[in-house]
Amino acid sequence: MITALCPGSFDPPTNGHIDVIRRTxxxxxxxxxxxxxxxxxxxxxxxxRRVELFRETVTEWxxxxxxxDVIAHHGLLVDLVEPHGIDVIVKGVRAGxxxxxxxxxxxxxxxxGGVETLLLPTSPEWSFVASSLVREIVxxxxxxxxxVPPAVQRALGETR
Amino acid sequence: MITALCPGSFDPPTNGHIDVIRRTxxxxxxxxxxxxxxxxxxxxxxxxRRVELFRETVTEWxxxxxxxDVIAHHGLLVDLVEPHGIDVIVKGVRAGxxxxxxxxxxxxxxxxGGVETLLLPTSPEWSFVASSLVREIVxxxxxxxxxVPPAVQRALGETR
Amino acid sequence: MITALCPGSFDPPTNGHIDVIRRTxxxxxxxxxxxxxxxxxxxxxxxxRRVELFRETVTEWxxxxxxxDVIAHHGLLVDLVEPHGIDVIVKGVRAGxxxxxxxxxxxxxxxxGGVETLLLPTSPEWSFVASSLVREIVxxxxxxxxxVPPAVQRALGETR
Amino acid sequence: MITALCPGSFDPPTNGHIDVIRRTxxxxxxxxxxxxxxxxxxxxxxxxRRVELFRETVTEWxxxxxxxDVIAHHGLLVDLVEPHGIDVIVKGVRAGxxxxxxxxxxxxxxxxGGVETLLLPTSPEWSFVASSLVREIVxxxxxxxxxVPPAVQRALGETR
Amino acid sequence: MITALCPGSFDPPTNGHIDVIRRTxxxxxxxxxxxxxxxxxxxxxxxxRRVELFRETVTEWxxxxxxxDVIAHHGLLVDLVEPHGIDVIVKGVRAGxxxxxxxxxxxxxxxxGGVETLLLPTSPEWSFVASSLVREIVxxxxxxxxxVPPAVQRALGETR
Amino acid sequence: MITALCPGSFDPPTNGHIDVIRRTxxxxxxxxxxxxxxxxxxxxxxxxRRVELFRETVTEWxxxxxxxDVIAHHGLLVDLVEPHGIDVIVKGVRAGxxxxxxxxxxxxxxxxGGVETLLLPTSPEWSFVASSLVREIVxxxxxxxxxVPPAVQRALGETR
Numbered sequence: 001m002i003t004a005l006c007p008g009s010f011d012p013p014t015n016g017h018i019d020v021i022r023r024t025x026x027x028x029x030x031x032x033x034x035x036x037x038x039x040x041x042x043x044x045x046x047x048x049r050r051v052e053l054f055r056e057t058v059t060e061w062x063x064x065x066x067x068x069d070v071i072a073h074h075g076l077l078v079d080l081v082e083p084h085g086i087d088v089i090v091k092g093v094r095a096g097x098x099x100x101x102x103x104x105x106x107x108x109x110x111x112x113g114g115v116e117t118l119l120l121p122t123s124p125e126w127s128f129v130a131s132s133l134v135r136e137i138v139x140x141x142x143x144x145x146x147x148v149p150p151a152v153q154r155a156l157g158e159t160r
Numbered sequence: 161m162i163t164a165l166c167p168g169s170f171d172p173p174t175n176g177h178i179d180v181i182r183r184t185x186x187x188x189x190x191x192x193x194x195x196x197x198x199x200x201x202x203x204x205x206x207x208x209r210r211v212e213l214f215r216e217t218v219t220e221w222x223x224x225x226x227x228x229d230v231i232a233h234h235g236l237l238v239d240l241v242e243p244h245g246i247d248v249i250v251k252g253v254r255a256g257x258x259x260x261x262x263x264x265x266x267x268x269x270x271x272x273g274g275v276e277t278l279l280l281p282t283s284p285e286w287s288f289v290a291s292s293l294v295r296e297i298v299x300x301x302x303x304x305x306x307x308v309p310p311a312v313q314r315a316l317g318e319t320r
Numbered sequence: 321m322i323t324a325l326c327p328g329s330f331d332p333p334t335n336g337h338i339d340v341i342r343r344t345x346x347x348x349x350x351x352x353x354x355x356x357x358x359x360x361x362x363x364x365x366x367x368x369r370r371v372e373l374f375r376e377t378v379t380e381w382x383x384x385x386x387x388x389d390v391i392a393h394h395g396l397l398v399d400l401v402e403p404h405g406i407d408v409i410v411k412g413v414r415a416g417x418x419x420x421x422x423x424x425x426x427x428x429x430x431x432x433g434g435v436e437t438l439l440l441p442t443s444p445e446w447s448f449v450a451s452s453l454v455r456e457i458v459x460x461x462x463x464x465x466x467x468v469p470p471a472v473q474r475a476l477g478e479t480r
Numbered sequence: 481m482i483t484a485l486c487p488g489s490f491d492p493p494t495n496g497h498i499d500v501i502r503r504t505x506x507x508x509x510x511x512x513x514x515x516x517x518x519x520x521x522x523x524x525x526x527x528x529r530r531v532e533l534f535r536e537t538v539t540e541w542x543x544x545x546x547x548x549d550v551i552a553h554h555g556l557l558v559d560l561v562e563p564h565g566i567d568v569i570v571k572g573v574r575a576g577x578x579x580x581x582x583x584x585x586x587x588x589x590x591x592x593g594g595v596e597t598l599l600l601p602t603s604p605e606w607s608f609v610a611s612s613l614v615r616e617i618v619x620x621x622x623x624x625x626x627x628v629p630p631a632v633q634r635a636l637g638e639t640r
Numbered sequence: 641m642i643t644a645l646c647p648g649s650f651d652p653p654t655n656g657h658i659d660v661i662r663r664t665x666x667x668x669x670x671x672x673x674x675x676x677x678x679x680x681x682x683x684x685x686x687x688x689r690r691v692e693l694f695r696e697t698v699t700e701w702x703x704x705x706x707x708x709d710v711i712a713h714h715g716l717l718v719d720l721v722e723p724h725g726i727d728v729i730v731k732g733v734r735a736g737x738x739x740x741x742x743x744x745x746x747x748x749x750x751x752x753g754g755v756e757t758l759l760l761p762t763s764p765e766w767s768f769v770a771s772s773l774v775r776e777i778v779x780x781x782x783x784x785x786x787x788v789p790p791a792v793q794r795a796l797g798e799t800r
Numbered sequence: 801m802i803t804a805l806c807p808g809s810f811d812p813p814t815n816g817h818i819d820v821i822r823r824t825x826x827x828x829x830x831x832x833x834x835x836x837x838x839x840x841x842x843x844x845x846x847x848x849r850r851v852e853l854f855r856e857t858v859t860e861w862x863x864x865x866x867x868x869d870v871i872a873h874h875g876l877l878v879d880l881v882e883p884h885g886i887d888v889i890v891k892g893v894r895a896g897x898x899x900x901x902x903x904x905x906x907x908x909x910x911x912x913g914g915v916e917t918l919l920l921p922t923s924p925e926w927s928f929v930a931s932s933l934v935r936e937i938v939x940x941x942x943x944x945x946x947x948v949p950p951a952v953q954r955a956l957g958e959t960r
Contacts, residue, residue: 002162002187023276027162027248076780088187090278095420095575095607099259104734106281107768112782116183118250118278121266124604127575128427140396142432236622255735255767255900264574267608272622284764287735288907300876302912322482322507343596347482347568408507410598415740415895415927419579426601436507438570438598441586444924447895448747462716462752556942580895587928592942642802642827663916667802667888728827730918739899746921756823758890758918761906 004028004118005086007077010035010050011043012152014134016126018057020092023120025064032084033058034073044135045155047072056151078113089117094127164188164278165246167237170195170210171203172312174294176286178217180252183280185224192244193218194233204295205315207232216311238273249277254287324348324438325406327397330355330370331363332472334454336446338377340412343440345384352404353378354393364455365475367392376471398433409437414447484508484598485566487557490515490530491523492632494614496606498537500572503600505544512564513538514553524615525635527552536631558593569597574607644668644758645726647717650675650690651683652792654774656766658697660732663760665704672724673698673710674717684775685795687712696791718753729757734767804828804918805886807877810835810850811843812952814934816926818857820892823920825864832884833858834873844935845955847872856951878913889917894927 006021010033025031033054037047045053054070073080080086089109093102099119106117134144138156145153166181170193185191193214197207205213214230233240240246249269253262259279266277294304298316305313326341330353345351353374357367365373374390393400400406409429413422419439426437454464458476465473486501490513505511513534517527525533534550553560560566569589573582579599586597614624618636625633646661665671673694677687685693694710713720720726729749733742739759746757774784778796785793806821810833825831833854837847845853854870873880880886889909893902899919906917934944938956945953 027276074780076777076782078782093259093263093279094424095260095263098420099253099263100255100735100738103253103255103259103281104768104770104773107284108773108777111768111786112777116187116280118280119253120276120278121263124267124607127604127607128424128431130424133424133428137396137428137432140394142396142398146431234620236617236620238622254904258900260575260578264608264610264613268613268617271608271626272617284767287764287767288904288911290904293904293908297876297908297912300874302876302878306911347596413579413583413599414744415580415583418740419573419583420575423573423575423579423601427604436503436600438600439573440596440598441583444587444927447924447927448744448751450744453744453748457716457748457752460714460716462718466751554940556937556940558942580898584894584928584930584933588933588937591928591946592937667916733899733903733919735900735903739893739903740895743893743895743899743921747924756827756920758920759893760916760918761903764907 001029002027002087003030003032003085004088004090005032005034005077005080005084006090007034007036007073008091009038009041009131010054011131012045012134012148012155013050013053013057014126014129014131014148014152015146016092016122016129018149019123019126020090020120021068022061023123024090025067028090029067031068032080032086033068033070034077034080035071036073036077044138049155053149053151053155057149060150076112077109078115081113081115086115089115091117091119092122093119094122094130161189162187162247163190163192163245164248164250165192165194165237165240165244166250167194167196167233168251169198169201169291170214171291172205172294172308172315173210173213173217174286174289174291174308174312176252176282176289178309179283179286180250180280181228182221183283184250185227188250189227191228192240192246193228193230194237194240195231196233196237204298209315213309213311213315217309220310236272237269238275241273241275246275249275251277251279252282253279254282254290321349322347322407323350323352323405324408324410325352325354325397325400325404326410327354327356327393328411329358329451330374331451332365332454332468332475333370333373333377334446334449334451334468334472335466336412336414336442336449338469339443339446340410340440341388342381343443344410345387348410349387351388352400352406353388353390354397354400355391356393356397364458369475373469373471373475377469380470396432397429398435401433401435406435409435411437411439412442413439414442414450481509482507482567483510483512483565484568484570485512485514485557485560485564486570487514487516487553488571489518489521489611490534491611492525492614492628492635493530493533493537494606494609494611494628494632495626496572496574496602496609498629499603499606500570500600501548502541503603504570505547508570509547511548512560512566513548513550514557514560515551516553516557524618529635533629533631533635537629540630556592557589558595561593561595566595569595571597571599572602573599574602574610641669642667642727643670643672643725644728644730645672645674645717645720645724646730647674647676647713648731649678649771650694651771652685652774652788652795653690653693653697654766654769654771654788654792656732656734656762656769658789659763659766660730660760661708662701663763664730665707668728668730669707671708672720672726673708674713674720675711676713676717684778689795693789693791693795697789700790716752717749718755721753721755726755729755731757731759732762733759734762734770801829802827802887803830803832803885804888804890805832805834805877805880805884806890807834807836807873808891809838809841809931810854811931812845812934812948812955813850813853813857814926814929814931814948814952815946816892816894816922816929818949819923819926820890820920821868822861823923824890825867828890829867831868832880832886833868833870834877834880835871836873836877844938849955853949853951853955857949860950876912877909878915881913881915886915889915891917891919892922893919894922894930
């Protein structure tokens with residue numbers, strides 16, 4: 001049995017993130033989604049709200065919903081390894097410069113916690129979607145309906 | 161139970177490759193190492209010899225040696241998925257341009273065979289080691305003792 | 321007849337930007353320069369001042385000055401397409417990591433507005449010039465005379 | 481009126497190439513597709529056959545087929561500029577390392593022939609498709625039906 | 641005799657920085673380490689404290705300690721060239737996107753001050769270490785003992 | 801006193817190479833230019849002819865010509881270190897993917913020979929010039945007069 005950790009700031013969760021955690025559930029038995037909140041950054045949604053948005057989304061996948069845990073986390077990723085029985089970290093990566101950052105984070109997490117990170121190439125159709133772009137479009141009054149899951153779409157309707 | 165496929169031309173296998181397949185055995189239950197031979201390229205060792213070199217190497221890891229299969233393969237990677245019960249492909253990647261090629265290969269293999277590829281960042285100490293550099297050093301008469309596993313080192317002694 | 325949109329934050333306009341919009345006028349019949357102001361960032365010049373700096377610059381090109389419109393814009397780029405009759409967006413790109421961001425922005429703008437983006441490689445002589453570097457040099461008391469057009473040079477004289 | 485040159489080795493033409501030339505016809509009035517044959521490379525199809533494959537493909541677009549010229553060319557790209565009235569070169573580029581090569585080719589062509597090159601980001605769904613990957617899949621006996629236009633699909637049926 | 645300038649924000653100095661300045665002393669006769677403080681950024685240590693941390697570190701290298709000068713600097717790098725007799729700037733660079741920024745900074749410094757910059761590839765074992773990652777680990781309560789020199793380790797003990 | 805080694809295949813030497821060795825002579829006391837010939841590649845000029853072309857070029861710099869040695873070399877670079885008293889290797893690098901290869905070569909040469917490599921960013925005006933592009937233009941009948949030094953220009957006149 002393999003348990004995978006999918007960490008991120010997810011502010012907000014996008015269809016790209018959803019694609020990564022669903023595909024991770026295709027080869028891992030259990031997936032822990034950890035919402036990492038950096039308090040020094042202004043956020044679109046507070047970390048706890050992002051946890052709820054993932055939970056609402058996962059609940060819609062009735063065939064595999066029992067295989068996901070969604071948690072908020074405020075410390076080092078490696079501190080999750082033992083309590084949650086994590087075997088590997090899985091991160092989605094887009095082509096290009098994303099890789100350099102993830103490569104370093106992976107080597108750092110292995111250096112300080114002995115845990116491996118596996119990088120999962122994004123699906124082509126979500127390769128250009130990033131939370132920062134979604135926030136920018138929302139700020140400028142555009143629609144992100146085709147870029148985020150329904151739960152986020154509903155939440156954006158509330159916040160605006 | 162998870163079965164991982166580690167493919168490559170491995171001409172010759174380097175300490176970087178060895179590091180990747182050992183680390184893959186850290187989270188996968190079984191590892192299939194597939195030596196892919198491109199007949200249009202002149203090779204240092206024929207594919208069958210590379211298979212032997214991996215087998216000699218794996219045999220030295222007496223605690224985990226039963227978890228490895230080493231095979232030669234001359235077709236599409238996706239043709240290995242069903243007969244070998246492959247769950248995921250795992251490829252080691254170095255920082256930089258390696259990622260672009262692997263990213264595309266991953267998307268292609270998912271497109272034609274529905275199989276996922278997970279990219280595993282190289283260990284820093286092997287980040288500069290590539291089979292092509294090893295071949296070049298050998299061609300120019302240098303020593304690669306610290307870059308390849310003992311079985312390859314012995315085989316190079318024979319071939320020169 | 322083709323109308324190109326050249327958007328940017330242009331804080332301040334550099335010789336690299338000037339080079340891109342002049343070269344765009346070499347194949348487009350009309351060029352709309354849109355100064356995009358992100359209110360959440362502290363600026364060297366307010367967006368309206370940047371519009372003036374471009375207008376002063378364009379006026380000096382008496383042979384082609386009637387082919388430029390310079391505007392400030394505070395919404396999505398795709399909202400400019402219909403009112404200004406935009407056929408394509410043209411962005412200057414330097415070698416390296418610039419491309420990844422522009423690639424994603426291009427795919428995003430096509431996704432939300434159906435408009436194409438064409439990337440124009442910078443001229444080698446301006447390949448290292450960025451507004452952020454110009455701001456840094458000015459902040460540290462250096463001269464940017466050879467990096468910005470005369471109108472910006474004059475404006476910097478005023479502000480310091 | 482603007483005339484765009486879309487050059488490439490196109491061995492074979494892929495859905496990615498088709499996407500680029502169709503999108504180029506969306507903002508250019510006329511598109512010259514130039515099949516560039518490097519005689520030093522072994523080819524899947526000879527340049528003249530690739531020209532035919534494009535012509536068959538273009539003919540199926542009855543609404544815009546009169547706007548394409550397809551030619552074979554064996555010299556410098558810049559030699560096509562005057563005889564064909566080329567205003568700009570348009571090249572499709574995928575994320576990542578593609579850009580570096582195209583950036584240099586663009587600066588070189590401007591240096592020797594004064595012609596501008598515009599880089600058009602690939603559509604996400606074709607971002608991983610390259611002629612070299614298509615040739616590799618075909619060589620290994622796989623299907624490329626979803627990666628190439630019908631004319632190429634038919635031609636591959638003939639050649640195998 | 642050659643004098644090298646090693647500039648950086650060094651907040652805090654890491655083993656990667658230490659590796660670069662020691663290796664620079666391997667081919668340069670004198671090394672000027674310049675701590676560049678950007679007042680607009682919140683810092684872990686003020687620039688003057690970073691200077692002290694380097695001085696404590698250098699003092700431990702009793703065989704070569706007389707060859708280092710450590711200074712704080714608040715202006716353009718090129719302003720250090722004449723007063724300190726700088727022949728070249730030396731910057732450590734990790735694989736990947738680091739290079740693009742350093743490439744531009746190098747061309748800019750040559751453009752405004754006529755001074756050359758030489759880029760020194762990081763040692764593989766420190767290739768993933770960056771001051772920003774060190775600050776993040778410290779912020780989250782992790783240990784960075786194996787990533788920073790003893791003087792920084794002691795200072796972190798004081799500040800927490 | 802510092803002696804720098806500038807290695808390359810230089811087939812043919814370009815203005816980019818000339819720029820790098822001249823700039824190296826700006827901070828090094830002596831420069832050894834080593835023409836490295838890979839016998840497995842078809843060449844425009846044999847290595848010995850490339851040595852002559854550099855010698856002719858250097859002779860024209862009467863103020864600094866005594867500071868250059870030009871040699872052909874067929875072994876490992878690190879074998880040149882002791883006999884020629886090399887302190888550092890200096891390689892010119894263009895923006896982008898060049899860096900990844902040079903980064904690895906640098907780490908490899910340090911690993912097998914203990915010699916450091918310093919990477920010198922190309923001058924912007926030569927950033928797009930590569931020997932392979934020069935060979936391609938010559939093959940297609942174009943002029944490379946503005947891309948190569950006079951000695952190479954004369955030699956190309958002879959060979960065609």
